[in-house]
Amino acid sequence: MSIDTPSASDGDLPSRAELAARVADPEESLAEATAADDIKKMAIIATRGTLDMAYSPLILVSTAATFGYGVTVFHTC
Numbered sequence: 001m002s003i004d005t006p007s008a009s010d011g012d013l014p015s016r017a018e019l020a021a022r023v024a025d026p027e028e029s030l031a032e033a034t035a036a037d038d039i040k041k042m043a044i045i046a047t048r049g050t051l052d053m054a055y056s057p058l059i060l061v062s063t064a065a066t067f068g069y070g071v072t073v074f075h076t077c
Contacts, residue, residue, distance in 0.1 A: 049077040
């Protein structure tokens with residue numbers, strides 16, 4: 001257990017219905033936010049910093065963009 005985690009007695013724990021409601025609310029919000037969005041989206045994470053390792057993600061990005069995807073590439077070092 002972490003120091004930041006407060007200890008809770010059995011009476012303080014949320015019920016299963018409360019937990020299900022917490023999960024359902026963000027899922028409904030996400031569905032509403034993306035309902036009108038017709039663009040397919042893709043995220044690619046490039047984990048190597050060399051130019052040789054950048055070619056594959058760039059090929060994937062250009063191919064996905066050709067097929068109408070909105071593509072985001074994250075480059076890491």
